Amino acid sequence: MDKIIIKDLLIQAVIGVNPGERIIKQNIIISVTAYKDLSKCGSSDNVIDTVSYSSLSKSICSYSESSHHYTLEALATGVAKICCLGFGIERVKVLVQKPGAIKLAKWPGVQIERTLDYFKSNSFVEIPSKLINNNKNSNNSNAGNNIVYLAFGSNLGDKFQNILNSFKRLEKQCFIQSTSFMYESSPQYYREQDSFYNCACKVSTDLKPHDLLKFIKQIENDMGRVETFRNGPRVIDIDIIYYNGLIIKTDDLEIPHPLMWERDFVLLPLSDIAPNFIHPTLHITTNRMKLNLPNGGNIHNIPPPPTATTTCNNIIEKVIRIGNLNYNWNDKTFIMGILNVTPDSFVDGGKFNTLEKSIQQATALIEQGADIIDIGGQSTYPGAQQISIEEEINRVVPTIKKIREVLGNDIPLSIDTLHHQVAKEAILAGCNIINDVSGEFRVPIILNHSQPTTQYLQQKQNEQYLNNSNDSNSNSSINTNGEDNNNNNNNNNNNNNNNNNNNNNNNNNDDNDNDNRSKIKQKIDLSSPKIETCTKLGLFRWQIILDPGLGFYKTYEQSIEILQRGKELMGLGFPVLIGPSRKGFIANTIANAEKDKSLPPPSPKSERRLWGTIACCCIGSMWGANIIRIHDIPEIRDAMLISDSVNKPQRRYQIQK
CATH class of the missing domain: 3.30.1130.10 (GTP cyclohydrolase I, C-terminal domain/NADPH-dependent 7-cyano-7-deazaguanine reductase, N-terminal domain)
Structure with a gap:
C-alpha cells in the first residue's frame, strides 16, 4: 500500500x-x-x-x-x-x-x-461543545434564518408527483430557496424493489430541529408512508441532511445525516445546490465527499456504498417530467421537430400555416422520429413582419388544441414565442415546454442566450452579408432572436481564449469587455443569473434547459466556437439544446471553402445546408447535447442513431435488442 x-x-x-x-x-x-x-x-x-x-x-x-x-x-x-x-x-x-x-x-x-x-x-x-443532548429544542439558531438542506426519495406510485406533492406540503412551514436536479437511482441496501426518484432542496424555516423533524414525519404520514423494514420501499422519504452548521445527536435525530457520505443518491443532488457547504464534523465540502464515491461522483454507473450487502453497481441518472411522462436525459439524443405555422419562415414559410396542413405535418414529424414538436407562430428573420400578440395566439393555439385532439396528450409540445401572453395561452391549450421565465405554470423552460455584441451590431450595420436572404430560424428563448447571417471574413472577434478559459473561475483581463471574451465564457457567465432568476420565480432546477443560441446575435466564428467548446457549457450540469438547422453560419462555412469565391452561399433549402446541419448535430451529440432542434427529421434521426450508438452504450444495447 x-x-x-x-x-x-x-x-x-x-x-x-x-x-x-x-x-x-x-x-x-x-x-x-x-x-x-x-x-x-x-x-x-x-x-x-x-x-x-x-x-x-x-x-x-x-x-x-x-x-x-x-x-x-x-x-x-x-x-x-x-x-x-x-x-x-x-x-x-x-x-x-x-x-x-x-x-x-x-x-x-x-x-x-x-x-x-x-x-x-x-x-x-x-x-x-456542539452536541445537543437533552433539551430537544435548544439550539443557537436564529428564528427565520435557519437554512436547512433536505433529501427526498420515493419509489412507490407516481414517484415524480409524490416529491412534488411533498414540496407543496413543505411550503406550509418552509420557504424553498432552490432545488437540485431530479435523479432516478437504483435501490441500494435492499435491491428487491423499484428504482427511486431522488432530489434535494434548500429551505429556510422558523422551525427548530425537532419541530422540523416532527413536521416532516407528519408529511410522510399524511402522504401514506407505512413503515415496513429498514431501507424498504416508501411513498415518500424526507431526511434532514444539514441544519445550519449544527451537530445534533439525540435518540431520534442525528444531524448531519450519519450515512450521507456514502450515498450517491444524496451527494449528487446535494452537490447541485450546496457544492461548497462544509460538513460540520468531516470538515470537507459536499463536492469532496462526492469525489470520494467509488467512481468520483460521475452520473450513470456507480459501485454500491460500502455498507451495502450487494456487489451490483448503482445506476443514477437525471430525469425530467414533460407532461405526464418522465424522460431520462441519458437515454438518447432527443429530436425536436420544428413546426412553423407562419407564412414567411425562412425554410418552410407558408407550407403549414393552415390547420389541416399543420396537423398533417405534426403527425409526419412524430412518425419520422421526432420526440418533441416545437410550434412557432412568429418569424424572426431580419425584416420579418412583426405580428400582434393576438395574431400569434390565433396562429398557434388552434394548432396546439388540434394536435392534442388528434395525437393525444403524451406527445411533448413546445411553444416558440417571445411573449409571455402567448406562452400562457399555449400552456392552457396543451403545451408542455415554454420559454416563459415567469415560472407561473412550473413547466420546463428553454433559456436561450442571444445577447448581441458590439462587433456583431457593427458588422451587421457596416458589412455586406454573404447571405441576405430570409435566413432565420426561430428558437425557444427569453430574448429577442436575431439572424445569424455572418460574414466569414469577419475577424474582429477575439477567439484566442480557447486554451485560456477552460476554468471559468479564472480571472481574465478581458472579463470587463464582453466583446473580447470567448463566446462560451459569455454563455457560462450569463447562465448563472438567468438560472438564479428562474429558481427564485419558482422553477425547479430539473425544469431548466439551456440553449446557447447557435447563430443568433453571433458572428460566424462565435457559432463555430460554441460547437467546438460545447462540452464546457455541459459542465454547468443542465441539459442543453442546440438548433443548428440550416443556419447561415453553415452556409458561410461551405461558401468559404469554395474555390470560386464569387459563388453565393447555399440557400436555406439547399441540400448542402442539410449535410452541414447533420455534421453540427453529430458534433453536438459527441459533447453531450441532449436535444437537437431541426427541420429534417428522417436524415437527422438516422445520424443520431449512429452517434448515440457510439456515445451512449445503453442506447447501443437497446438498438441491438
Missing part, C-alpha cells in the same frame, strides 16, 4: 481537562501517515485519482482548531475519521503531540492507527 505523509502540522486547539485548558488554545503538532492505493493516479496522472494533500491538511486543521476535546486520543481519532470518511483513505496513522505538557519531556504524544472499516462500523466521534 502506498503512503501519503503529512508531517508536523502546527495547530492551536482547546485540549485538556484542566479549567485553564478549556479556555486557552494550546499548540498541537499533528503528523499523518495515510495508506492508499495510488497506482491509478500513477497511470492516469489525474489528480482525482489521488488525495489532495492541501485539502486534507486544511480539513485536519479546521477540525482540530474547532474541536474541544479532553484527550489527545479523542483528537487523534477525530483526525483519523476525517482521513478515512472524508478522503476515502483505507488506513491511517495519526500522531498528536502536545509540546510543553510535561516539563521533563520534550513533549508527550499519542499515536493511533485506524481503518476505513473501523469507522463504518463505529459511531462518529462527537464534539461535546
Whole structure:
C-alpha cells in the first residue's frame, strides 16, 4: 500500500481537562501517515485519482482548531475519521503531540492507527461543545434564518408527483430557496424493489430541529408512508441532511445525516445546490465527499456504498417530467421537430400555416422520429413582419388544441414565442415546454442566450452579408432572436481564449469587455443569473434547459466556437439544446471553402445546408447535447442513431435488442 505523509502540522486547539485548558488554545503538532492505493493516479496522472494533500491538511486543521476535546486520543481519532470518511483513505496513522505538557519531556504524544472499516462500523466521534443532548429544542439558531438542506426519495406510485406533492406540503412551514436536479437511482441496501426518484432542496424555516423533524414525519404520514423494514420501499422519504452548521445527536435525530457520505443518491443532488457547504464534523465540502464515491461522483454507473450487502453497481441518472411522462436525459439524443405555422419562415414559410396542413405535418414529424414538436407562430428573420400578440395566439393555439385532439396528450409540445401572453395561452391549450421565465405554470423552460455584441451590431450595420436572404430560424428563448447571417471574413472577434478559459473561475483581463471574451465564457457567465432568476420565480432546477443560441446575435466564428467548446457549457450540469438547422453560419462555412469565391452561399433549402446541419448535430451529440432542434427529421434521426450508438452504450444495447 502506498503512503501519503503529512508531517508536523502546527495547530492551536482547546485540549485538556484542566479549567485553564478549556479556555486557552494550546499548540498541537499533528503528523499523518495515510495508506492508499495510488497506482491509478500513477497511470492516469489525474489528480482525482489521488488525495489532495492541501485539502486534507486544511480539513485536519479546521477540525482540530474547532474541536474541544479532553484527550489527545479523542483528537487523534477525530483526525483519523476525517482521513478515512472524508478522503476515502483505507488506513491511517495519526500522531498528536502536545509540546510543553510535561516539563521533563520534550513533549508527550499519542499515536493511533485506524481503518476505513473501523469507522463504518463505529459511531462518529462527537464534539461535546456542539452536541445537543437533552433539551430537544435548544439550539443557537436564529428564528427565520435557519437554512436547512433536505433529501427526498420515493419509489412507490407516481414517484415524480409524490416529491412534488411533498414540496407543496413543505411550503406550509418552509420557504424553498432552490432545488437540485431530479435523479432516478437504483435501490441500494435492499435491491428487491423499484428504482427511486431522488432530489434535494434548500429551505429556510422558523422551525427548530425537532419541530422540523416532527413536521416532516407528519408529511410522510399524511402522504401514506407505512413503515415496513429498514431501507424498504416508501411513498415518500424526507431526511434532514444539514441544519445550519449544527451537530445534533439525540435518540431520534442525528444531524448531519450519519450515512450521507456514502450515498450517491444524496451527494449528487446535494452537490447541485450546496457544492461548497462544509460538513460540520468531516470538515470537507459536499463536492469532496462526492469525489470520494467509488467512481468520483460521475452520473450513470456507480459501485454500491460500502455498507451495502450487494456487489451490483448503482445506476443514477437525471430525469425530467414533460407532461405526464418522465424522460431520462441519458437515454438518447432527443429530436425536436420544428413546426412553423407562419407564412414567411425562412425554410418552410407558408407550407403549414393552415390547420389541416399543420396537423398533417405534426403527425409526419412524430412518425419520422421526432420526440418533441416545437410550434412557432412568429418569424424572426431580419425584416420579418412583426405580428400582434393576438395574431400569434390565433396562429398557434388552434394548432396546439388540434394536435392534442388528434395525437393525444403524451406527445411533448413546445411553444416558440417571445411573449409571455402567448406562452400562457399555449400552456392552457396543451403545451408542455415554454420559454416563459415567469415560472407561473412550473413547466420546463428553454433559456436561450442571444445577447448581441458590439462587433456583431457593427458588422451587421457596416458589412455586406454573404447571405441576405430570409435566413432565420426561430428558437425557444427569453430574448429577442436575431439572424445569424455572418460574414466569414469577419475577424474582429477575439477567439484566442480557447486554451485560456477552460476554468471559468479564472480571472481574465478581458472579463470587463464582453466583446473580447470567448463566446462560451459569455454563455457560462450569463447562465448563472438567468438560472438564479428562474429558481427564485419558482422553477425547479430539473425544469431548466439551456440553449446557447447557435447563430443568433453571433458572428460566424462565435457559432463555430460554441460547437467546438460545447462540452464546457455541459459542465454547468443542465441539459442543453442546440438548433443548428440550416443556419447561415453553415452556409458561410461551405461558401468559404469554395474555390470560386464569387459563388453565393447555399440557400436555406439547399441540400448542402442539410449535410452541414447533420455534421453540427453529430458534433453536438459527441459533447453531450441532449436535444437537437431541426427541420429534417428522417436524415437527422438516422445520424443520431449512429452517434448515440457510439456515445451512449445503453442506447447501443437497446438498438441491438
